[in-house]
Amino acid sequence: MKVEVSDWVQAKTNNGELIHGFIDAVDEAQRMANVIVVKSDNEESIGKPIAVREQWLRKLPEYAIEDEGSIQSLIDVALSTRDEQWFNELTEKLTTIQRNTHTGNNKPVAYPSSTNQLGYPV
Known part of the structure; x- marks a missing residue:
């Protein structure tokens, strides 16, 4: 899936956290996206950037x-x-x-x- 900066996404991190946020950077070479977390089942992650593999992202509708x-x-x-x-x-x-x-x-x-x-x- 192709994601771009400012896309809203949901994902599961490698630590098993469920996150909801928006992309602020994409590394196409490593197929990773930096997601600013807005909601998470781990409250410590909210407001922080988390690197997530593109294949674990689910793009949300506009x-x-x-x-x-x-x-x-x-x-x-x-x-x-x-x-x-x-x-x-x-x-x-x-x-x-x-x-x-x-x-x-x-x-x-x-x-x-x-x-x-x-x-x-x-």
């Missing part, structure tokens, strides 16, 4: 983010992985969506009730 709740969740991921560029892109997209859903009376639309990755209200 997901279109068009609603405030999804973007806010991804902002949480960007913060937890300290990805400033992605955070800025998501924040810009969230601002654009909020402007487009503006009610016309010069007051911003209230945030919908949602929670962050830890289950706390935002």
Whole structure:
């Protein structure tokens, strides 16, 4: 399977950990990918890069983010992985969506009730 930087994947590591994350580097010569872990059954791995063989990766389908709740969740991921560029892109997209859903009376639309990755209200 061909994977590229920024692809979202699931995998099982050589230590048997189940991980979910995105690729930030690919070594085609060794058929390895560096995955930034967003979810794992080993909490110590979350937020850290892990090298995984390409054959152990399962590419996840692309997901279109068009609603405030999804973007806010991804902002949480960007913060937890300290990805400033992605955070800025998501924040810009969230601002654009909020402007487009503006009610016309010069007051911003209230945030919908949602929670962050830890289950706390935002």
